[in-house]
Amino acid sequence: MKFKNSEKIYEKAINIIPGGVNSPVRAFKSVKRSHPIFIKKGAGSKIWDEDNNEYIDYICSWGPLILGHNHPRVLNGVKEAIELGSSFGLPTKMEVELAEMVCSCYPSMDMVRFTTSGTEATMAAIRVARAYTNRNKILKFEGCYHGHSDALLVSSGSGLLTDGYQDSNGITDGVLRDTLVVPFGDIEGVKNYLKNEDVACIIMEPVPANMGLIHSEKKFLEEVRVLCDETKTLLIFDEVISGFRLALGGAQEIFNIKPDITTLGKIIGGGYPVGAFGGRRDIMNMIAPVGRVYHAGTLSGNPVAVRAGMETVGYLMENKDTLYKTLENNVQYLVDNIKKFSKLYNVPVCVNSFGSLFTIFFTEKDSVNLLQDALEASEEKYAIYFNTMLEEGIVTPPSKFEAHFISIAHSQEDLDRTLAVMEKAFKKISEMTNVRK
Numbered sequence: 001m002k003f004k005n006s007e008k009i010y011e012k013a014i015n016i017i018p019g020g021v022n023s024p025v026r027a028f029k030s031v032k033r034s035h036p037i038f039i040k041k042g043a044g045s046k047i048w049d050e051d052n053n054e055y056i057d058y059i060c061s062w063g064p065l066i067l068g069h070n071h072p073r074v075l076n077g078v079k080e081a082i083e084l085g086s087s088f089g090l091p092t093k094m095e096v097e098l099a100e101m102v103c104s105c106y107p108s109m110d111m112v113r114f115t116t117s118g119t120e121a122t123m124a125a126i127r128v129a130r131a132y133t134n135r136n137k138i139l140k141f142e143g144c145y146h147g148h149s150d151a152l153l154v155s156s157g158s159g160l161l162t163d164g165y166q167d168s169n170g171i172t173d174g175v176l177r178d179t180l181v182v183p184f185g186d187i188e189g190v191k192n193y194l195k196n197e198d199v200a201c202i203i204m205e206p207v208p209a210n211m212g213l214i215h216s217e218k219k220f221l222e223e224v225r226v227l228c229d230e231t232k233t234l235l236i237f238d239e240v241i242s243g244f245r246l247a248l249g250g251a252q253e254i255f256n257i258k259p260d261i262t263t264l265g266k267i268i269g270g271g272y273p274v275g276a277f278g279g280r281r282d283i284m285n286m287i288a289p290v291g292r293v294y295h296a297g298t299l300s301g302n303p304v305a306v307r308a309g310m311e312t313v314g315y316l317m318e319n320k321d322t323l324y325k326t327l328e329n330n331v332q333y334l335v336d337n338i339k340k341f342s343k344l345y346n347v348p349v350c351v352n353s354f355g356s357l358f359t360i361f362f363t364e365k366d367s368v369n370l371l372q373d374a375l376e377a378s379e380e381k382y383a384i385y386f387n388t389m390l391e392e393g394i395v396t397p398p399s400k401f402e403a404h405f406i407s408i409a410h411s412q413e414d415l416d417r418t419l420a421v422m423e424k425a426f427k428k429i430s431e432m433t434n435v436r437k
């Protein structure tokens with residue numbers, strides 16, 4: 001496989017864009033490549049790069065493309081919307097319709113506000129929580145990622161972890177002091193902070209997916225809910241990844257737990273820029289122009305993006321009875337075979353999966369439940385895996401701390417081709433690493 005054109009573009013890119021990319025994980029640094037691939041187009045389960053290499057895609061834009069690239073229904077909707085105008089800065093009927101669709105899927109949300117990204121959604125959700133409770137501190141979990149606003153870039157996952165650090169520079173001491181952090185699953189840590197500090201809210205990925213995919217215990221989530229109630233702390237479920245992906249109603253539907261505020265993103269924009277935050281009416285009515293918590297956006301509720309979201313969510317609503325089960329079965333099929341390769345080639349792994357998400361941790365551990373477990377997984381083996389897959393036409397996440405995403409466009413043929421290459425990857429890892437033992 002040749003990457004000449006991508007290489008040339010990268011040479012230009014690094015002079016003009018920091019690291020040559022607009023989001024750090026895209027740089028392929030942790031998987032030991034000299035440059036990323038630059039993508040030209042996508043269709044269904046596939047993407048093509050600037051050298052015309054074809055790949056089966058397991059990034060799926062990091063989650064939004066549950067229907068695959070350019071699903072005809074989304075594409076047609078977007079085309080229609082574009083014809084009517086790109087943006088008005090005035091409300092449209094479609095925003096109300098998407099709001100109704102979202103709230104009907106999430107009974108914890110009486111009202112919802114749209115943003116242009118998940119980052120804005122979580123940032124605004126925290127502001128509302130602080131105003132509602134009249135408290136400053138927030139509590140998050142180690143290795144969870146909630147976008148790149150200051151308050152949330154503490155002990156963060158995703159791209160920061162990939163680059164080998166967790167706290168961004170450029171954040172004031174005051175902000176750092178106000179963000180409390182405990183390991184995921186540490187209910188005593190949560191209790192301690194909630195009982196001894198004035199905490200406005202807990203923000204959590206109910207199923208963490210930004211230190212690789214981590215299992216979540218219903219009992220832990222229930223206990224967090226109870227502690228929040230006891231201390232009048234608001235509970236924010238950041239369902240930017242899990243929303244509409246694990247189930248139509250997200251992780252909160254699966255675990256049957258109602259957060260006070262939910263943040264959404266990714267799938268509700270169907271590949272276009274939309275985020276959202278919503279919750280109980282008394283909380284949401286604190287937002288301007290009803291209340292005095294300011295949230296705004298030139299492109300918030302953009303008609304083209306909202307239309308893409310409506311088509312995507314509409315499709316999911318109509319097909320929910322079979323779609324989620326099929327996605328889960330397809331992931332299970334991959335995972336079962338990965339475990340076979342692991343045994344066959346003596347390459348120990350722990351594979352965490354949930355619905356249409358999975359992460360392969362190259363580790364001797366039986367379970368990966370904490371950031372520390374994820375940190376200990378082999379980056380070297382992951383890089384061999386990633387590179388073997390890439391060179392054979394399969395794009396997997398360029399970081400051991402991210403999940404693989406599958407879409408309804410991934411066919412049985414795609415899965416079988418993926419497994420054939422995965423087997424080669426495991427063989428190679430075995431040859432390159434077991435020899436040294």
Ligand SMILES: Cc1ncc(COP(=O)(O)O)c(C=O)c1O
Binds near residue numbers: 062147205239241265
């Ligand atoms: C759980 C979670 N919350 C928030 C965000 C931020 O969303 P965005 O990248 O759209 O700003 C992400 C992004 O990956 C995420 O995974």
